[in-house]
Amino acid sequence: MVAILRVMSPTSAPSVALTFDDGPGPYTAGLLDTLDAHGARATFFDVGEMVAARPELARRQAGAGHEIGNHSWSHPRLTGLSERRLREExxxxxxxxxxxxxxxxxxxxxxxxxxxxxxxRAAGMPLIMWSVDPEDWRIKDTGHVTRAVLDAVRPGDVVLMHDIQPTTVAAVPEILQVLSGRGYRFVTVSELYRELQDEKPLRPGTAYDRPGGAPAGRAG
Structure with missing residues (x-):
């Protein structure tokens, strides 16, 4: 089941959720500095083995008020795993x-x-997709990432990026500056969906997508 939510925010200022996958990595500390400088909150979908390797960065993410989500232990395609491996991941x-x-x-x-x-069914929690994908995992160019995000973002969007890509981390200051100038608030995924759903909780075992969301299999 995939729930489709309208891209609207009931607040006076438009909201957007910036999300970062695959870390924490060697560039995450710099990204956290940038987010802190702009007073922006984000959601990090962290890989378990990366958290084990860099626990201080995961603690810093949480301590700064960012949201941390599960992005599996070793980043496999979960649909191809045995039941035991799926649960383990x-x-x-x-x-x-x-x-x-x-x-x-x-x-x-x-x-x-x-x-x-x-x-x-195995997740036991809501699954979160995205609506804006600059394909930073494929096109590793800071200018491209910046333009792709700024051209596409609308109120209520979930933006997919990767903090293991230095070109992406380098794009974030301008993204934050321009979107701030447009009046955007930077919220976590859970905060965004609470706004969009009028405080109704997300349902475990449900995948939440958006109009214009990227098809499965294109990003990490």
């Missing part, structure tokens, strides 16, 4: 994030956006 990541930050993740973004009924 999800549960092991939840455990390391909780042990590191003190809070278990409440959202899952499956690697590559791939999910099916079995993955949704």
């Amino acid at each position: 999800i549960d092991r990541t939840c455990a390391v994030i909780e042990q590191t930050t003190g809070s278990a993740p409440g959202l899952l973004r499956p690697p590559f956006g791939d999910h099916d009924e079995r993955v949704r």
